[in-house]
Amino acid sequence: MASYSDKKPDDKLADIREAFKVCEEAEATNREQARHDLEFGRMGVQWPDEVKRQRERDRRPCLTVNRMPTFIRQIVNDARMNKPAIKCHPVDSHADVETAKVLNGLIRQIEVSSNADAAYATAIDDAVSMGFGYFRVDIDFATDDAFERDIRIERIMNPFSVYRDPRSTAVDSSDWNMAFVTELLTHDEFEANYPDAEKVDFENKSLEQRDNVWYTDDTVRVAEYWSREEVDREIVLLSDGQILDVDVFEAQRDFFEIEGVLPVQSRMSKRTKVKQCVVTGAEVLSEIEWAGRYIPIIPVYGEEVVVGENRSFHSLIHFAKDSQQMYNFWRTAAAELVALAPKAPWIGPIGAFNTDAKWSTANSANHAYLEYDGGTAPTRQPFAGVPAGAIQEALNSSDDMKSVIGMFDASLGNMGKEVSGKAIAARQREGDIGTYHFIDNLSRAIRHAGRIIVDLIPSIYTEARVLRVLGEDNEASTVPVNQPVQGQDDPEPRIYDLTTGKYDVVVKLGPSFTTQRQEAAEQMMLLVQQFPQAAPIIGDLIAKNLDWPGAEEMAERLKKLLPEQIQGADPEKEQMKAQLTEATAIIQQLQVDRSIYEQKNQIDANKLTLDAQKVVTDKYRAETDRMEALVKAEKENSAIPSLEDFQPNSLI
Numbered sequence: 001m002a003s004y005s006d007k008k009p010d011d012k013l014a015d016i017r018e019a020f021k022v023c024e025e026a027e028a029t030n031r032e033q034a035r036h037d038l039e040f041g042r043m044g045v046q047w048p049d050e051v052k053r054q055r056e057r058d059r060r061p062c063l064t065v066n067r068m069p070t071f072i073r074q075i076v077n078d079a080r081m082n083k084p085a086i087k088c089h090p091v092d093s094h095a096d097v098e099t100a101k102v103l104n105g106l107i108r109q110i111e112v113s114s115n116a117d118a119a120y121a122t123a124i125d126d127a128v129s130m131g132f133g134y135f136r137v138d139i140d141f142a143t144d145d146a147f148e149r150d151i152r153i154e155r156i157m158n159p160f161s162v163y164r165d166p167r168s169t170a171v172d173s174s175d176w177n178m179a180f181v182t183e184l185l186t187h188d189e190f191e192a193n194y195p196d197a198e199k200v201d202f203e204n205k206s207l208e209q210r211d212n213v214w215y216t217d218d219t220v221r222v223a224e225y226w227s228r229e230e231v232d233r234e235i236v237l238l239s240d241g242q243i244l245d246v247d248v249f250e251a252q253r254d255f256f257e258i259e260g261v262l263p264v265q266s267r268m269s270k271r272t273k274v275k276q277c278v279v280t281g282a283e284v285l286s287e288i289e290w291a292g293r294y295i296p297i298i299p300v301y302g303e304e305v306v307v308g309e310n311r312s313f314h315s316l317i318h319f320a321k322d323s324q325q326m327y328n329f330w331r332t333a334a335a336e337l338v339a340l341a342p343k344a345p346w347i348g349p350i351g352a353f354n355t356d357a358k359w360s361t362a363n364s365a366n367h368a369y370l371e372y373d374g375g376t377a378p379t380r381q382p383f384a385g386v387p388a389g390a391i392q393e394a395l396n397s398s399d400d401m402k403s404v405i406g407m408f409d410a411s412l413g414n415m416g417k418e419v420s421g422k423a424i425a426a427r428q429r430e431g432d433i434g435t436y437h438f439i440d441n442l443s444r445a446i447r448h449a450g451r452i453i454v455d456l457i458p459s460i461y462t463e464a465r466v467l468r469v470l471g472e473d474n475e476a477s478t479v480p481v482n483q484p485v486q487g488q489d490d491p492e493p494r495i496y497d498l499t500t501g502k503y504d505v506v507v508k509l510g511p512s513f514t515t516q517r518q519e520a521a522e523q524m525m526l527l528v529q530q531f532p533q534a535a536p537i538i539g540d541l542i543a544k545n546l547d548w549p550g551a552e553e554m555a556e557r558l559k560k561l562l563p564e565q566i567q568g569a570d571p572e573k574e575q576m577k578a579q580l581t582e583a584t585a586i587i588q589q590l591q592v593d594r595s596i597y598e599q600k601n602q603i604d605a606n607k608l609t610l611d612a613q614k615v616v617t618d619k620y621r622a623e624t625d626r627m628e629a630l631v632k633a634e635k636e637n638s639a640i641p642s643l644e645d646f647q648p649n650s651l652i
Contacts, residue, residue: 016225016279019178026166030313034130035160037315041068041129046321046328061339063332067398068317068324071405072128075316075438079124083117084443084507085472086450093241095501102479102496103503105469106461107453110151112470119155123300124442126159131303131313134162135445136181137296137452139460149460151453156181162297171304171441172448176295181224190220190280197285222285225277226295236266245271291459294452300445303437316435320404327397334390348378406434443507450505458499537562 039045044066047055055062088103090096111117119135126133134156142148156162163180164173173179185193234246239262246266249256256262274290290296303314317324346353346362353359356371359378372378402408461467464483470476479485484493524542528535540562544555 012277013279013282013284016223016277016284017281019225020163020180020223023163023166023178023180027163029310030131031160033312033318034132034315037318037321038130040321040324041066041072041315041317046325061332061336063335064328065331066324067327067401068320071320071401071407072125072316074407075128075435076121076125079439079442080117080121082439083120084446086111086446086453087506087508088450088454088503089506090501091504092502095503098494099496099498099501100503102467102469102481103454103457103498105471105477105479106457106467106498107450108470108472108474109468109476110453111153112474113150114152114154116153119153120300120442120446122155122157123159123298123445124438127300127302127313127441128316128438130159131301131315131318133159133300135298135300135449137298137449137456139291139456148463148465151456151460153449156297162299164297164299171301172444173297173299174294174448174451176226176297177228179226179295179297181226181297183222184219185222186219190222194222194285197280197283220280223279225279226274226290226297227277228272228274228293228295230270231273233269233271234266235269237264238262239264292452292455294448294455296452298445298449298452301441316405316438320401323397323400323404327394327401330390330394330397334387334394337387337390346378346380348372349376352376352378447505447507450507454503454505461498 044064046064046066047062052062086104086107088100088107090100116135123133123135136154136156138152138154139149140152142150161182163182165176165178168176170176190197235243236246236249237243238249238256239260242261249263272293274293274295275287276290277287278285301313302316303318305312305314346359352372355373358365358367358370359372361367362370370378461481464480466478466480468476469479479496481496481498484495486493524538528538528542540555540558543558
């Protein structure tokens with residue numbers, strides 16, 4: 001079977017139209033259900049049309065006390081306060097921890113510069129309100145006058161514009177092999193945006209492509225068609241551990257041979273190829289090959305339910321709609337009874353109301369007095385009050401909504417039956433657990449977004465450039481990448497190479513750094529209240545976590561008041577101390593060397609003196625021996641000289 005890339009344009013277009021039809025039919029039920037949930041919960045369309053028309057004809061009230069947004073906002077705002085943070089970890093020998101830190105800072109910069117928090121919030125809002133939402137990863141030029149490209153995270157405002165792969169089973173869309181992102185343009189907008197496109201005759205009924213899905217009398221559907229397929233490739237393992245495509249190795253063979261890098265072994269493998277086509281129902285407008293191996297459309301799902309071959313996604317309020325309708329009915333009934341109460345009739349004898357014309361408006365106007373004829377005054381029937389049954393049924397409907405959704409008074413900030421703080425916290429936790437799957441699905445989606453970004457970075461950030469990165473506290477700094485960098489503590493230059501190495505992606509769910517800092521300050525203040533002795537010791541930490549101008553300066557001043565053993569290591573002081581210690585050691589070593597030198601000189605001098613004395617002694621002994629020999633010889637010859645005639649040689 002020919003691959004998608006090998007097909008002719010007409011065949012490609014036919015396949016795309018067929019794929020869209022499959023996606024549309026597979027999603028019809030989910031999309032209809034999602035639209036109804038969205039209109040019910042967010043637009044307040046909660047009365048059946050026929051019932052509402054009947055009540056309007058009878059001029060009866062038809063109230064909507066919509067409690068659904070309160071439940072929805074509780075989860076959405078919780079997700080905003082506890083945004084998952086993307087973390088990278090090295091997984092092979094070409095990756096390292098320091099480069100992973102640079103990747104983390106780059107991803108935070110990408111999120112901030114592209115307002116990713118709005119994309120995440122929109123997606124989780126849609127997932128909670130209607131069952132699914134989306135955001136996407138895109139690539140664009142860094143600035144209008146630059147050729148460098150940056151990665152962006154963008155929101156998809158209309159989740160109904162996305163048609164997902166109906167054969168997908170992964171909760172984060174990592175196994176999508178096709179997807180559509182559609183847009184409806186007027187004929188004028190279409191011609192303005194695509195001036196070189198085929199001028200389709202929209203009124204030509206004979207066109208085989210004529211389909212009200214793609215065309216109407218006023219609009220044209222333009223769709224991004226994303227496709228993914230696996231292609232064969234041959235990879236080679238080099239002697240330095242690198243793994244490259246054979247084509248890449250052959251193109252640089254001379255360089256590798258000069259470096260002494262040789263191929264060790266090769267094998268056939270698979271490579272994922274992703275393509276984006278912009279199409280109408282009549283032609284393919286453009287076609288590009290995507291740099292990554294994932295389709296960059298990320299879903300955030302609501303509650304997933306699979307029955308047989310059908311995969312459904314439910315919103316938070318899907319099963320609470322009946323309770324909400326009953327709540328509306330009973331509140332309307334109570335209001336209707338109260339509204340009718342002033343119309344209770346007056347009762348009196350016949351003819352009693354003929355004496356004053358104001359009796360005819362007694363139910364609708366406030367008169368200072370009313371006259372009657374006869375001895376018995378007319379009386380008004382007392383208002384029996386709102387039936388207790390209507391009030392009770394409204395309360396029951398309210399409790400049903402909470403039970404179905406899994407959120408109770410403590411989770412909504414209302415006064416409940418709980419008295420102790422521990423009991424309130426336990427009920428709040430119960431509510432969080434009951435709806436945690438929405439937050440968890442957002443975490444999975446953001447993790448997949450991080451996986452897509454890490455997969456794109458080696459293809460986008462290939463040149464030597466200086467990148468702006470953010471720390472966990474959103475403090476900005478710049479880092480040169482793909483080039484040697486000389487650090488203060490590094491004896492040799494290092495390279496933050498973003499083009500090599502494999503990194504795994506995880507998410508850390510919890511409060512933002514700012515929220516954690518504020519909570520830390522509050523807890524510290526409570527600690528100081530309970531244990532005042534701790535104030536002088538942790539005062540600098542409290543000031544550091546306070547959110548007002550000058551907090552950092554205050555923290556530094558308080559830190560200087562701490563005892564030296566608590567202040568910890570000051571880099572400058574530690575450096576001076578190390579230099580002083582080194583200088584002292586050098587001086588001590590010089591003193592030792594000098595002492596040894598002097599001792600050696602003294603030993604050498606003493607040795608010279610002993611040698612000189614030995615020479616004198618040896619000469620003296622030699623001369624003594626000579627004299628004794630002469631005396632002995634004279635005695636033998638009987639010619640013994642006198643001592644006065646003996647003149648010894650000079651001894652020294």
